[in-house]
Amino acid sequence: MPKSTALFTEQEIRLARYAKALSHPARVYIMEYLVKNANRCFYSGTISDELPIARSTLSQHLSALKDAGLIKGEINSPFIRYCIQQDNWDETKQLFTNLFV
Amino acid sequence: MPKSTALFTEQEIRLARYAKALSHPARVYIMEYLVKNANRCFYSGTISDELPIARSTLSQHLSALKDAGLIKGEINSPFIRYCIQQDNWDETKQLFTNLFV
């Protein structure tokens, strides 16, 4: 009985990628923070003071969100201003909304 | 400069857990399948034939969804009938909806 070689759809892959980006409380916290604040941007240090993790660990989580495309970082040395990546965030909402029917 | 020892909220932790459960295309596929089919139940073999992964790997993914509380399995030997766990699925929707504002 041959098993289907069909791969997953692009949408399933993208949804899984966004879900993975949100699969740690710190990253959920960050996206919450961005959504709640009208400007939808923040500096790493601002959030670091509120989280029970090392700064280097926070940096890793920021990279994960950036790699997934949910945020982008604009250098404004010595600060880095992180902002929501609205197009991908909108896509995330859309993909989840579709899943939820 | 003392760092806050505040932990994450229960909601952040729960949302992250549900997101993690959805962080693989196969698991997204399974939940899609459940949502699309009115009865919201299925047998492991049905879905196995459509996925490009080994049965044992599918079993692992089913365990992950079960551990996260998104599905439950009712033994109906030699079949196992997997069904959506509606209360937790509703909570998942609610938590994501809150995040999306």
Next chain:
DNA sequence: CCTTTGTTTCGTTATCTTACGAAATACAAT
């Protein structure tokens, strides 16, 4: 009781994740 069937568990391997402190970077101000 033996076999078949659908499914899980086991054993294994490779890779990814999370975490931390230390060191590096990059600019501003002294």
Next chain:
DNA sequence: ATTGTATTTCGTAAGATAACGAAACAAAGG
């Protein structure tokens, strides 16, 4: 030129994840 500040990258370690095939299991049917 040196110092200070904000942040990242590096190095490392522990643990989780995803994948497979082989073996185990549990009930039904012969």
